[in-house]
Amino acid sequence: MKDLGIEIVPYYDDNFSYLIHEKQAGVTALVDCGEMEPVLRRLETNNWRLNFILATHFHFDHAGEIENMKKHFPDAIVVKPAGEKRLTMEAMEVKEGDAIAFGQFEIGVVSLPAHTMYCTGFHIEGNLFVGDALFSAGCGRLFEGKPVDLERAMDKITSFSDDANVYFGHEYTQSNIRFAKSIEPDNGDLEAYRKRVDQIISSGQFSTPTTVGLEKKINPFLRIDHPDVAQAVDSENKLSRTERMGKLRGLKDSF
Template identity: 35%
Template sequence: MLNIIPLPAFTDNYIWLIKHSNSQDVYVVDPGDANVVIDYLNAHQLTLAGILITHHHIDHTGGILALKSFSEQHSAQAVLPVYGPASENINGVNHPINNERSMILKTLNIKVTIFTIPGHTLGHIAYLMDDNLFCGDTLFSGGCGRLFEGSPEQMHTSLTQLSQLPTETKVFCTHEYTLANLTFASEVEPDNNDLYAYKEQVSQLRLNNQPSLPSSIGMERKINPFLRCEQDTIQRAIRQHFQHPSHDNRSTFALLRQWKDNF
């Protein structure tokens, strides 16, 4: 069984640490800060077996080189494997992922499914292990990443792909943006009762300084406006806000993202 531990970094990032219950070898996802990871490894006598990167932004990649040299000094492993999208220029990635749809992480003895999900960046990928989805800055709880490189169409397609995963799939995104996202979601869908119940639950967690994550695909389908562009409530809100006759899910998505950018 996998244990997944959040290591808070910077102001609102989580570096996800993945550990098999019967092994001391671990992987980390998107280590923007090496020291956060090294401190945890030392405190719990764990060995870093590899790194998974979703996209090139520095708050996801800034710790790679320091972790490689730390690992190569402190473990028997000659070279630390670092997986990441081949199409993005990321210093330290030595297992570039091109069009592979899956791979085996031997240390965890687990199959990883890989999704290509452009939008936030053009090469952004996600990793699925069992029912745990590591989706970087693409799908957030209650929201989605900004479109720095891709088009609204690309992001909509990427989010649609993720939303079709089984409802129990756990969503491990990189940022604790949930409450702010839910404030926007409530503006768009003021009559969504699932949204209010979830917001209450998340508020309690945050009051106790607990992560709001992971979320689940089932929950996101109920409360995340960016996964609900086909809903009448969302389309009506877009028409009212923009005085615009939005006519399909994609244009609804594009306008929704524009609304959030200016919220």
């Protein structure tokens, strides 16, 4: 999409913010702001000014510097999940199905509660920004949601087209792959992906974005119906699909 630019802005040890820029109208949105300085530098380099700051969830490492950023761009509109009172700044509240006009495009809103009860994703032109709802080869810890919430969030992500790019909040991919391999040691796609990610990381690049189609092949949390994953999690075939999801998340927590 030549009129749309997306830039990855890494910060802290393993966090990602993202800048989305629509070239015709010259509008720019930032997804998450845990550390302001690297974003400011990138905006300056590109000569972009910020029109929107989108918050996926309230955690400090994703939202901690939104208010400071707003001081640099007082006209920027902060967008937050409706009902999320732990984000106290003045903000436009959005819910599932809402759309924000963004130059010639729209930014759509998808509700993904599980990691926190108000986790929200944003999507534009086949690019999905999920915060900590999903990681490559893994998913966010269930701090507030229940297994059924995780199950719904994962199903919602797989409802996007296979070629949709997925931009996630942390570079956890290598450790997630280690866990995924413990669940599916014979998954050839996973082994091929491990090699590719090791190469990407050792060359100083990032594994974000992934795609929905790739994650369906390698991410155990999107493969809860696959016989190998079901067998690894529930060898006696006693659990419901939701319980299987909960147990898989539990196995990851203690891995």
